[in-house]
Amino acid sequence: xxxxxxxxxxxxxxxETPKTKETQPEIKGTLTYEDKVVQKxxxxxxxxxxxxxxxxxxxxxxxxxxxxxxxxVTTGVDVEVGKxxxxxxxxxxxxYRKNVPDIYEKIKEVIRKEVAAMTELEVVExxxxxxxxxxxxxxxEDDVSIQDRVxxxxxxxxxxxxxxxxxxxxxxxxx
Numbered sequence: 001x002x003x004x005x006x007x008x009x010x011x012x013x014x015x016e017t018p019k020t021k022e023t024q025p026e027i028k029g030t031l032t033y034e035d036k037v038v039q040k041x042x043x044x045x046x047x048x049x050x051x052x053x054x055x056x057x058x059x060x061x062x063x064x065x066x067x068x069x070x071x072x073v074t075t076g077v078d079v080e081v082g083k084x085x086x087x088x089x090x091x092x093x094x095x096y097r098k099n100v101p102d103i104y105e106k107i108k109e110v111i112r113k114e115v116a117a118m119t120e121l122e123v124v125e126x127x128x129x130x131x132x133x134x135x136x137x138x139x140x141e142d143d144v145s146i147q148d149r150v151x152x153x154x155x156x157x158x159x160x161x162x163x164x165x166x167x168x169x170x171x172x173x174x175x
Contacts (some may be wrong), residue, residue: 033119034078038086043073045114047052051098053139056091056131063088086115087125093132093139104128 046055055076078089088111094100112123133144 008079032083033081033121035081036074038079038081038088038115038119038121039077041114041118042077042079042088042111043075045110046077047073048105049103049110051095051100051103052107053093053095053134053136054143056093081121084122085124086119086121088123088126089127089129091129091131093134094130095139096133096135100130100133156170 039121043055046052080087090107094103106124107128108123111126115123127154133138
C-alpha cells in the first residue's frame with residue numbers, strides 16, 4: 001500500500017525543476033544558399049519522377065554530355081534563390097506515352113517538398129519546358145557518349161593488336 005502511494009506522488013527528484021538555466025545571448029547572423037545548392041537538391045529530387053527521362057540545358061550542355069560522361073544533376077536546372085523563396089526553370093525530356101501534365105505536377109510537388117524539407121525555402125514558381133519526348137530505349141541510345149564509343153573502339157583495337165602480336169610470336173617460333 002505504501003509503494004502504491006509513492007508511485008502516485010513520485011519522488012522529490014521528479015517534482016523538482018532545475019532553476020539554474022542561464023539566459024544565452026541571441027546569436028545574430030543569416031543563413032543563405034548559393035544557387036548551386038538548390039540546383040543540386042532539385043536535380044536529385046527529380047530522379048524519383050516517373051516518366052521524366054532527363055533534364056537538359058540546351059544544345060551545348062547536351063553536346064557536352066555526349067562528349068564526356070557526367071553525373072552532374074544540376075545540368076538543365078536553373079534556379080533563382082531569394083531570402084525566403086525559390087523559382088525553378090527546367091528543360092526536360094519526358095517518356096513517350098506518359099501523361100506530361102501529370103509529370104509536371106509530380107515535378108512541382110517533389111521540388112516543393114525537397115527544397116522545403118532541406119532549406120525551409122518556399123518554392124513559388126516551377127517552369128518546365130518539354131524539349132523532347134522519347135522512349136526509354138531511345139534515351140539509353142542517346143546517353144551513350146562519344147567517350148564510351150572511343151573507349152569501346154580502343155578496347156577493340158587492343159584486342160586486334162594482341163592477336164597480331166600472338167600470330168607474330170607464333171611465326172617467329174616456327175622459323
